[in-house]
Amino acid sequence: MNPVSHVFAIAAASVALLAVIEMLRRQKFRERHAFWWLLAALLSVVVSIFPETLEWASSLVGVEVPSNLVFFVSIIILFFVTVQHSSELTTLEEKTRSLAEHTALMEQRLSILSEYLGNDPRSPGK
Known part of the structure; x- marks a missing residue:
């Protein structure tokens, strides 16, 4: 180099x-x-x-071209980043769904309570 x-x-x-x-x-x-x-x-x-470490690691693993080892390790790291983000996205989607359901139930309860009291929560000025 x-x-x-x-x-x-x-x-x-x-x-x-x-x-x-x-x-x-x-x-x-x-x-x-x-x-x-x-x-x-x-x-x-x-x-x-220490570029020699790349050559040492590639010979240890059996990769002939050291840059191929760099690409392989990069792909593995990006794979783990993607898996981690997918896992967190799934968790956040579940929480969002749960919050949406909870909000819908609260709005339904408010609507029922407002009807019971004779107030329309959607009308301005009341």
Whole structure:
């Protein structure tokens, strides 16, 4: 790796790591969302500082081209991010449905109570 690309790789990985840390600090996302991004940024910093580790890891795993290992690990990390977000989306959809049902029941009770008292809750000025 030539010195310019080596410095560029270190700078890019460091910026990515600092961006994730800054988003955590500013509470743009929570720790549970940041785990996989922190892992990816830390791995990229280590590999950019010590490119031999990528070659060592690829030979250990049996991958002939080290960049293929980078792509594979990236896909795995993105898979876990997607699974985590899908899980949380399912939970939020269930909570939203439950809240909608609860709101509908409360509106029905209010309507029944208003009819019983002789007030129309939908008419302005009363």
